[in-house]
Amino acid sequence: MKSSKTIDLLTGIRLIALGLIFLMSFSCNVKSGEQDTPSGNEPLPPEPNKVEIMLLEKSDFYREIVSNGKLSAIEKAGLYFRNAGTIEAVHVKNGTYVNRGDELCSLQKDEFLFNLKKAEVALEKVTIDRLDALLSMGYKSLGDDISPDHMNIANIRSGYNQVQIQYEEALHQLENAVLKAPFSGKVEGVSQKAWEKADLSKPFCTLINDRRFTIDFPLLETEVHEVKTGQKVTVSPVTGLEPVGGVITEINPRIDQNGLAQIKAELINPGGYIEGMNVKVSIKKIVPGQLVVPKQAVVLRQNREVLFRYTNGTAYWTYIEVLDENENQYAVKAASDATLNPGNTIIVSNNLNLAHDSEVETE
Secondary structure, eight states, rough: OOOOHHHHHHHHHHHHHHHHHHHHHHHHHHHHHHHHHOGGGGGOEEEEEEEEEOOEEEEEEEEEEEEEEEEEEEEEEEEEOOSSBBBBEEEOOOTTEEEEEEEEEEOOOOHHHHHHHHHHHHHHHHHHHHHHHHHHHTTTTSSSOOOOOHHHHHHHHHHHHHHHHHHHHHHHHHHEEEEEOSSSSEEEOOOOOOTTTTTTOOOOOEEEEEEEEEEEEEETTGGGGGGGGTOOEEETTTOOOOEEEEEEEEEOOOOOSSEEEEEEEEOOSSSOOTTTTTTEEEEEEEEEEEEEEEEEGEEEETTTTEEEEEEETTTEEEEEEEEEEOOSEEEEOTTTOOOTTTTTTESSOOOOTTTEEEEEEEE
């Protein structure tokens, strides 16, 4: 067994060895720290806030009233067959543009031609019977000066008037065996086919003249006094097509149970607009002498609307009231506890994180 002196000696040697290791490690860490913290890696100063500014002036503000409506062609008609029969030929399809008088569809004409021929024969017979009646009255021919009363008596005795009506009816039915366009436009809703029986309960097609449209749209009763007939509007399809101008043509002088008045406007199709399309209608009215700012210039601070005024590189917030707005702008004035005047310079960008007395630079 080892003696107590030997154990104490070994313990002392171990303590000395641990102390040397600790000193060497501390020395290395100090040197490494001196090398890792050169003066070139010190924190950079924060970048200044760069903003855009504008000079505040009084100008015209375009107050905007916005509503929604649907396009409806000024000329639109469902076209029905007037005669029963079998469809012989369909000359159009959906989307076909036709001119007034063009044939759209035709029925088989055999029966109508036969009825017309019978009516012609009957008319020839009663024409002779009428002449006989006139001869019995002492006239020598139809070229004589026949009194209206005598001609009326001859027509009745011969049955001429009734047969004449039957002839005109047969001729009319033959003409109606062909369905023609009553005006120029595009064909929509064709569903019947050749050799089917014509369905008289529904239109063969609908004809739409989409060169001009009307729009029916509602306005609140508080907005009706802002518009008048002849006033211009801007119509923008929700599909993203280019907006086009229109004109208000009608104002219904009644407010409905929902507090709305119905307005009608007309426009010329610039191309691409189609029947039933959903559109936004914008009506603008000039309000002169307003302080007008872009919407992005106004931010919220402490639940109040604020503009930042720019003076010598510093941003100062100013409480405001919004008087009116359109799609891109506000008409504003200073709040009761603030000041805002024409000639002030205001910040219009990068203002979301600004505070009062923030240092800024202009771009």
